[in-house]
Amino acid sequence: MPELPDVEAFRQVLMNCGRRRRVTDIEVRDAGVLRGVTEKRLRRELTGRRLGKAWRHGKWLFVPTDGGSTLVCHFGMTGSLRCCRPDEPIEPHDRIVLTLDEARDLRYRDQRKLQGVRLADEYTVDRIVDGLGPDALTVDRSEFQDLLSGRRGAVKSALMDQSVIAGLGNLLCDEILWRARVDPRTPTRDLDRTALRRIHSAMGRVLTASVRAGRVPPRRSWLTGRRDDGEPSCPRCGASLRSTRVAGRRTLWCPRCQTSTTGDR
DNA sequence: ATAAAGTCCTGAAAGC
DNA sequence: TGCTTTCAGGACTTTA
Numbered sequence: 001m002p003e004l005p006d007v008e009a010f011r012q013v014l015m016n017c018g019r020r021r022r023v024t025d026i027e028v029r030d031a032g033v034l035r036g037v038t039e040k041r042l043r044r045e046l047t048g049r050r051l052g053k054a055w056r057h058g059k060w061l062f063v064p065t066d067g068g069s070t071l072v073c074h075f076g077m078t079g080s081l082r083c084c085r086p087d088e089p090i091e092p093h094d095r096i097v098l099t100l101d102e103a104r105d106l107r108y109r110d111q112r113k114l115q116g117v118r119l120a121d122e123y124t125v126d127r128i129v130d131g132l133g134p135d136a137l138t139v140d141r142s143e144f145q146d147l148l149s150g151r152r153g154a155v156k157s158a159l160m161d162q163s164v165i166a167g168l169g170n171l172l173c174d175e176i177l178w179r180a181r182v183d184p185r186t187p188t189r190d191l192d193r194t195a196l197r198r199i200h201s202a203m204g205r206v207l208t209a210s211v212r213a214g215r216v217p218p219r220r221s222w223l224t225g226r227r228d229d230g231e232p233s234c235p236r237c238g239a240s241l242r243s244t245r246v247a248g249r250r251t252l253w254c255p256r257c258q259t260s261t262t263g264d265r
Numbered sequence: 266a267t268a269a270a271g272t273c274c275t276g277a278a279a280g281c
Numbered sequence: 282t283g284c285t286t287t288c289a290g291g292a293c294t295t296t297a
Contacts, residue, residue, distance in 0.1 A: 002270070002271080003270060003271090006270080032294085059271075059272095074271080074272085075271085076270095076271050076272080076294085077269065077270055077271050077272095077294095078269085078270085078271095078294090078295080078296095079271095093295090110294095110295095111294085111295055111296070112269085112271095112293085112294040112295045112296080113293085113294055113295080114271055114272070114293065114294060114295095115271065115272070151287080152278095152279070152280085152286095152287065152288080153287070153288055153289090154288095157287095157288075157289090160271095161287095161288095162271090162272080169270055169271070170269095170270050170271085171270050172270085215270095216270075224270095227270095247288090247289080248289070248290065248291090249269095249270090249271095250268080250269080250270095
C-alpha cells in the first residue's frame with residue numbers, strides 16, 4: 001500500500017492524533033519491526049516525550065520528539081499507522097503501540113515486516129534523506145528532466161528508484177506512465193523532452209489526486225482500478241491490458257495507447 | 266503455491 | 282584497462 005500518498009495520509013493521522021501529545025507508554029508487540037534500536041532504548045527515549053510536527057520525505061515518515069531523537073517509520077508494502085481509542089481491540093499485526101495521553105494510542109501495524117521503525121539522531125536522519133532523491137511532490141519540470149537524463153534502463157525503473165525521485169512506487173509509476181501514454185519498458189534515454197514533460201505532468205496530476213484520496217485511488221477510470229480484474233482492459237481505449245515484469249515488479253500497461261516516446265499527442 | 270503497493274545487497278554490465 | 286555508475290535478480294516476510 002504505502003507509496004507517497006499513503007505515507008502522507010499517515011502523517012495526517014499523526015498530526016491529528018499524536019501532535020503535541022505525550023507518550024505515556026510503549027508496547028513493542030513484535031520486535032521484528034525494530035530497526036537498529038532495542039525495545040529498551042525505544043522505551044527509554046520516547047516515554048514521557050512529546051511528539052512534534054511530523055514530516056515526510058518520499059515514503060519515509062519522521063516524527064521529531066522533544067527529547068532530541070526522531071522516530072522514523074517506513075511502511076514497506078503492508079504497513080500503516082492508526083490512531084485508536086485504547087478500547088479498540090489490538091489486531092494481530094499491531095506491532096508497536098504508543099500510548100498517548102488524552103486517551104489515544106498510535107499503532108504501527110504491518111503484516112509483512114519488510115521495513116519498520118527506527119530511532120534517529122539528526123545525523124542519521126540526514127543520512128537517510130541524503131540517500132533519497134527529491135520528494136516527488138517538489139520536483140518541477142526542469143529538475144525532472146535533469147534527474148532522468150542519462151539513465152539507460154527502462155523509464156519505469158528510473159521512476160521507481162528512490163535515489164532518483166523519492167515517493168513513487170509500483171502503482172503510481174504504472175498510473176503515471178499510462179496517463180502519459182509511455183510504454184514502461186522504454187529506455188529513459190529514448191524519451192524526448194516533450195515525452196518527459198508529459199510524464200512530469202502526469203506525475204503531478206496523479207500525485208495531487210492520490211494525496212487528496214490518501215492512496216492511489218482504485219477508480220475504474222484509473223489504471224489502478226483495473227489491477228484486480230481477471231481480464232483487465234484499458235479505461236481509455238478498451239484494449240486488453242498487458243501484464244509483465246519490469247524492474248522486477250508486476251507492470252500493467254496498455255499496448256494500444258502506451259506507445260509514444262516522443263511528443264506526438 | 267504463487268505473488269504481493271518496498272528496500273537492501275550482490276554481482277555484472279555499461280559507460281567514460 | 283580500470284574505475285564508477287547503473288541495472289537485474291534474489292532475499293527478507295506473511296498471508297490470501
